[in-house]
Amino acid sequence: MASNFAINEITDEFLVCQVCLEDFKQPKMLPCLHTFCQLCLEKLLAAELDGKLACPTCRQDVALPQNGVQGLKSNFLVGKLHDILQQQAKEDGEASDPREIGVTCAVCDKGNAAEFYCVECTDHMCQTCNGVHRRLKITRSHKVVTIQELQSGQASTELPASETFRCEDHNELNKFYCDTCHRVICLHCVVTAHKDHQYVELEEAAEREKAKIKGKLSTVQNTAGWHEKWIQQLQSVRDEWPSQVQRTEEQIANQTQAIIEAVEKMKNDRISQLRAMNAAREAQLETAMEAAEVDLASARSRIQHMDDVLEYGSPSEVLSAAGELTEWTEQNTDERPEMTKDFITLTVVPPVCQVNVEQKVAKLMGGIRQTRVPILLKTVGKKGSGDTEFNWPTSLAVTTDGNIVVTDRDNKRLQFLDKDGSSKKIDLSFYPLCVAVLTNGELLVTGDGHSIRVLDRHGRREEHIIQVAGATDIKATTRGVAVDRFGRIIVTIGTQMFVISPSGDIIRKFEEKGQGQQQSALHVTVNSSNQIIVSNMRNNYLKIYDPAGRHLFTTGSFGWGPGQLNYPADVITDSEDNMLVADSVNHRVSLFSEDGVFIRHVLTQEKHGLNFPMGLAMHDGQLVVSDRHSIKFFRI
Structure with a gap:
């Protein structure tokens, strides 16, 4: 009985047309991979005033070939699966009489029990229709077997022919595949229209394509896995909404x-x-x-x-x-x-x-604020030193080519993540701390003493080195770096900040000593007004300065609550000049308004899996975050 239950389940799902709710007759497969009876599709097309056909299941538009529904691919797998299930039913002792298993003639509408099966038409026929089938000139040469032969497996050698459809031009079985035209052909085609083309036997081409399919299947499986994770995220969002309401x-x-x-x-x-x-x-x-x-x-x-x-x-x-x-x-x-x-x-x-x-x-x-729910789109990398492996990625920037450049600090290198997901690494002789991009596309990399390394946009060639003179802390290295709207470079060394021209001339410098501490680790960015925003990692706050270096206000304090920070690292601004800060030890990304008012925690460890976030970047509407050993892309 269990076997019969499985057969019934498969029949309902795979062998029944979802339009007429009967067994498939001349099954046609749409580009979206849904299958329906040819007659059902023709009726649906005739009912459409605009003459366009849409899939009844997923509503995707169907581009019909020149000969309409008839020209769509036949789903021979359905017929073969139907025959296999009938054979399985016989082996399980369920039925051998066609009337007992409910197989009726697919040609007439009298409901007669099917006693024959045409391998080439893939139709079940009653005795009367079989007689007509044998008398017709166009079908008299077709291979016809009895239902008993079909169920016993005696006709299994004939069934592959049902998958090898005939040539539309010569009505001969297709036995070859033309590599030049990318289509199946018959012997007549080989010696006529395709005689100068490259072709192989159909079975050889099929084996070759099977290997290609298997090679690409892993990519599809990875995509499916990604969609599964995305659905899990969406489900967790859905589960959170009732409590949120x-x-x-x-x-x-x-x-x-x-x-x-x-x-x-x-x-x-x-x-x-x-x-x-x-x-x-x-x-x-x-x-x-x-x-x-x-x-x-x-x-x-x-x-x-x-x-x-x-x-x-x-x-x-x-x-x-x-x-x-x-x-x-x-x-x-x-x-x-x-x-x-x-x-x-x-x-x-x-x-x-x-x-x-x-x-x-x-x-x-007050009102109800609507904020987009952050969705994790993908995670790139793990701990290591290979391609797309990281060991403390501390900073991110977006190149003028639209790629992500990462300072892979403890691996002493830069890594570039392309839009297609591939990566490229550039080895360095020092531990890179932060990276920024000049308006001409060149890269600024800090972490090498009191200098800024200037690389070409691809990181392959070092253009020159900017030496930052006048730093009082001889042990500190360049750390935070940003480029303002005028192309000027802002860089930090210890407690000092320098505004430098692209040629390396110091325009001004000022100091941020913090609250009772002489040493500071400063990250820096600028907003649309060229105000300088400094993230002080060791004093746990943000300070905002005007372009001349005059202090405007401070926001944040040490702690774990809303608006508090614990070792804040990178800071960036959004399109509205709100400030996003990587609150590393609190494992979250926090959002402050332009005037320093705390708004909310955008990403957290509990909801989004952050682990010591350090670098931030905005890219094509996505928030890119580097945490301990990976790069995460969020839609916010």
Whole structure:
């Protein structure tokens, strides 16, 4: 039963047309290697208004030969595999009767059981169709075997003929291969159109091509392996995305909650302030009301007294009361403005300008930054001293020819990596530390005392040596090197930086002593404004200088957290003047903005397998990184 299961699986995958979902009839193979029935392809082509055919499976456009679908290559392997499976079924005792194994006539549409097989047409036929097949002039010479012969293996010697199709010009079996025209030919072709050509027997040509296929197959297998690794990377990216979304949602929720809490606190503060101000004005009002009530009582008492005097008083009492009333009136005629002048109305103060609250909140919330996920495209090299083997590659540069040049330090050489993946090595007499490219294509190599070696663009010939005069540290060698937009050379020796003309004249020099340390290992680059960016390996920071050597600002500090550095090596800038630094001992590449604000870790050991990254270069939109013993290419 297990054998039968395997046969069924192969039949479904390889022997069934994915258009009609039946066994192949006259199988035709497209350039994309998908196979379909000839009739199915013809029907699909007829249904296309533009007269163009696309593969039903992968949707690739198909370039048809002059005679249309019929001119496509026949997939004889399908027919042979079909016959092998039938033979296997018989050997397993599954069935010998064609009706039991379900093989029907491929010529008629009556569903009759197939009893014969035409080796040259690769069709199964019923008894009736076989009779017609033998009577037709065009097919009467075809080799026909019974299904029983096919299943028993008696016709196996005839089957190779099904793969050797006939000549389109002479209808003879193709037995030769023309090396001049690169096509299979028959004997008639040999003595006519191809008589002056180079040709060999078909089997010999096939063996020769098999050897070529085997030789190229390893390249295809390597490509397949690379694609498998790429799929694994893509899968790891996919696996990371749900947690990434969750973390981002949590950050949004936390930011929202912080804003809500801040707004709630502000609301409570404003309400408390309002209530305190209201309590103060109510106390003021209460005092005013108490004073008014005292004055009212006094006035009413005075009125009652005057009424009594007017009604019952003597003339002398009336005169006395009149004087008292005049005096009282003069003293109590004011409206006590001091009690009410400080009364206030409480309202919300509107903003100075009209504010869209939603926009303000959106600004407080921030946005969702989209950054491209770095994908490892390929890794070149391993530890060693052979071709494309490295021993501490410390620096990278892109030549004017578009190749990558690597300072293979402990192997005392440069290595060039071409676009096609090949390499070339140039031996040196010293340990090269850094490399840069002049505008004329010449290479600048540091590490040889107080000098810069200038090589031709291919590294084959030494053009001249630039001696850097005025260095105070006699033990230090030239290290960091860069070329600015004006073609001037910036090179470091110890704690000093020199700006040099291409001819070797020193334009200026300045010193970077670090924080309490006299010795420094400095890497250097420039941005589009010719600002000089220095990576201080031993003091763990980046310093930025203007073109005149004046210090502008410093960013970074020792540590492992965001924005911190541990033995930073090479530093480069991107198209927006952001700074990328190889944070070697932290095994990562970090990104800082033009003004020194930490943005993110672009590459890490955990996600991208970095191991002591030292050199960086941007090449055709890719970030190239040299780590301990290899060169890695990332799409970012």
